[in-house]
Amino acid sequence: MTGTESAGRRIDTSRPHPARVYDWFLGGKDNYPVDERLGRQMEAGAPRAARANRWFMHRTTRLLARETGIRQFLDIGSGIPTEPNLHQLAQSVAPDSRVVYVDNDPIVLAHAAALLHGTPEGATEYVQADARDPREILRQAAHVLDFDRPVALSLIALLHFIADDDGAHDMVGTLVDALAPGSCLVLSAMTADFEPENVRRGIAAYAASGVTLVARSHAEISRFFEGLDLLEPGIVPVADWRPELAEGESDLGPGPVSLYGAVGIKA
Structure with a gap:
């Protein structure tokens, strides 16, 4: 990994940015007033959904490390580091876990050094x-x-930034095809199935800042x-995915969460 200083110089703080808005939703400090303004324009449940999505990642990572024996993780669209990060969760269960984070965002690149402090037994890299x-x-x-051994492929809150006609299905298909049997796909994505009007307003707010969002139905x-075996409880709102695995989560309060999540295993 190189170029963090030049990446920092390329960061535009005059316009809101999805990674920084998400950081604001999570109560982070790596955001600017322009990001907060967009965040406040989003549907009222967006911060709740961001927290529920983060906890979905926590639950799935711990489950896979503890119960499936997976020791390799590929996290695409990693975003600004927010502790605990995926490698910290995986390596707290299995110190020899190997984790690769992927992003193409200069904002994430500027913070990527925080992603690289893993255990000496394992490996943690940024691509x-x-x-x-x-x-x-x-x-x-x-x-x-x-890739001859099982890998957990994480696409957490990524696909709603990639439309079908922009190659979303080809991307996922290519990645899953490269995985060995026993690997899994961990995915969460935005939906308008529960709060269509609120989600529509959120999409419009992002569009006004030049960012395209895609809401997908359960069927989509x-x-x-397709071709994967879904772990129970299947495709459900992220807050409802194995809540018995919660560790250190606070009460989200009432209301739906407009993100689906699921884990599929490759036979």
């Missing part, structure tokens, strides 16, 4: 690459991960898991 170029991701990740998200 600068575009999610729409899965073959390049696989090429670079292969320096750290052994199911397509990404």
